Structures are given as C-alpha cells and as structure tokens.
Amino acid sequence: MRPAKAVETGVPDVTTAQRILDVAEVLAQTRGFNGFSYADIASQLGMTKASLHYHFPSKGELGRALVARYHENFAAALATIDRAVKVPAEKLRRYAGLYDSVMRKDRMCLCGMLAAEYSTLPEAMRTALIAFFNANESWLAAVLEHGREGGAFSFRGSPKARAQSLLGALEGALLVARAYGDDRRFRATAKQLLDDL
Amino acid sequence: MRPAKAVETGVPDVTTAQRILDVAEVLAQTRGFNGFSYADIASQLGMTKASLHYHFPSKGELGRALVARYHENFAAALATIDRAVKVPAEKLRRYAGLYDSVMRKDRMCLCGMLAAEYSTLPEAMRTALIAFFNANESWLAAVLEHGREGGAFSFRGSPKARAQSLLGALEGALLVARAYGDDRRFRATAKQLLDDL
C-alpha cells in the first residue's frame, strides 16, 4: 500500500510530471510552443534535460499532455460555473473572467497561442486543440440558447454561430491586449461583447 | 543613369530584397516568426543563407522590414478603400474583406501572428507591431464615429473602444478559423460583428 505523504500539511502529492507541466504551461502561454526548450524547463526546475525526457519522451508528447490538462482544468471551471450560477448572463461574465485571469497573469490562453502555431504542431496536438475549442463552443452555445429563450439575450443568428464568434473575439481580445500589456483593454472589450448579446 | 529594365514586359523591377520579404512573409504568416529559418527562405529562392544576410544582416532586421512593409501595404489598402467608398458600412465590409483575403490564402494576419509571439520579439519589431495596430484602430474609430453620426451604426460606447474590440475580434476570428481550416467560419463571424454595429 502506498504510504500517505505530507498528511500533516494537507498538501497533496505534486508529482514531478505535474511540476514539469506547470513550468511548460507558463512558457507555452507566454513564449509559444516553439518559443521554449527542454533546457528552459530544466533550469527552472533545477534538473537536467535528460530527466525531463524520462517523463515526456518527446516535446510533442509534452505538448499533448499540456493541452489535455488545460482542457480538463477548463472543463472543471465550466462545471463549477454551472453549479454556482444559473443566470446565463452571469455565466458568461464568469466565462470571460477565466480569460481575464489569464490576462492578469500576463499570459495568452494556451490554446489561442497554439492556434497561431497550428501549422507547426504535431497531429496529436492539433486534434487536442480542436477538441478544446469544440468543448468551449458547445458550452457557450448552450448558455446562449438558454439565455435567449429566457429573454436575457436578443442576439441574431444561431447560438452556435454566436458561440463561435464570441470565442474568437475573446481569444483575439486577449491576443491584442497582451501585446499592449493592457488588461483594462481586455476587460473593456469583453464587457462590450457580452453587452451586445 | 540607371538603365531601364524589363520595359518590354511592363513588369517593374523586383529586387532580391523584395523577393526575400515575399517568401519570409508567407512563412511568418503561416508558421510564425519563430517557426521558420533563413534556410527555409534560401531553399525556396535557390540561394544560400549567406546571401540572405547580405540583404538582412540579422533576423530581427528582416522581421522589422517585414512589419514595416506589411504596414505600408495595409495603409495603402485603407487609402484605396477611402477613395473608392464613402459609406461607412461598406468601408468596414471591405476592411473585413482584407482579413478574408488573408484567410483564403490560409494565412494568419502577420501582426496577429506576431502578437502571439510578442514576448520573444526584438524591441524594434514590438514597436512596429504596436504602430500597425494603432493605425488600424485610428482608421476604424474614424469610420465608426462617422457612421454613427450618419445614423448607420447604433453601437454603444466610444468609437475608439469599439475599434479596439472590432480589431481584436477580427484577429481572433482569423486565428481560430485558421485552426479549423474553415474560411466560411471566418466570414460568418465577420458578418455578425458588422451587423452588431
């Protein structure tokens, strides 16, 4: 039986693989997937490149794991919103808040960043990336449809089409605001997008 | 006096520097600035890497020239729109058409791509990038203000704020649509953005 560890502190096990992903995620969100190397991760963790390859044999594998975990965490955040809030407009406000918290950390959405690099990504990462966007769109479309039925929104067109443009608009707002280094700019655009519904 | 060349064909001089920029532009728009090398350009032009360095001593220099030329061409396109069209809504339709023509070539807007890579860019490129966005926003803000005064638009908020969110939304729509490889998706979003004004 596996021994319980760090029970006193209440701090759960953090595996090396997780710590690698943590560092890689920040690097990928700030510099892009092609903008960092195993050496960057290794130096930040005080270990060697060879050790990283034990956990993630190739960079493509690392990237795939990165997107998968990001997707899981995002899905969990959406589930939390669904549990905590029932009002569609407030759901969307919180959804935009997820992007805002990324902006405040001076990062880009991981998947927005990877979308820019799409043509250079291995197939497994491409597939995972599209899955992330699809999940976001489905969630958004459901909220939008529900909100319009309830009279909270009055947008034209299908909920699906709206979901697509909203997703793109938030990613783009983040992309440009980050270049300006201005998070108020992102919030102003996000508010406007939601007010337009 | 410099001898006239290619007068018979009516084809103007295309300098080597221009041809280098042409190839580099496509590469930067599809793979990102960190996603291509001098070797890629050289092989496409049938010349050596060393020759490229004669025209552009460093990759940063090449990138700066890339953004500067892109900005010039974009400004010229906006001037053409201003000359050909007076109706604000139609001006914006043509503006979105500029992005659409990029999408149809399976490329990303050069500056949207560079915005993703912002933190890895040399200072000169960052400055040129922001200048591009500023010019776009100024043009958009003027058209939006004019259109609202004329009763064509009824958006809320300042024209400047609208210009910022419109620019971001178009860049983001392009970014995501490109990952899906679906240009109809881009056009649907663009239409929606303009209809919302």
Added chain:
DNA sequence: GTCTATAGGCAGATAGAC
C-alpha cells in the same frame, strides 16, 4: 551580390551509470 566554408551555440533526443 552571391558563393563556400565554418564558427559557436542550442535544439531535441539517447545510452548507460548510479
């Protein structure tokens, strides 16, 4: 202006000791 040749460094990745 374009070439050959090469420098010097960093990339992702592997072998094998501990």
Added chain:
DNA sequence: GTCTATCTGCCTATAGAC
C-alpha cells in the same frame, strides 16, 4: 528517477574568395 556524456542536426551569423 536522475544523472553525465554525447550525438546529430539545425540555428544565426561571419570571413573571405569570386
């Protein structure tokens, strides 16, 4: 699991012949 050592290849960039 982590290390040292190393491989192979590509990167940006330069020197100097033509």
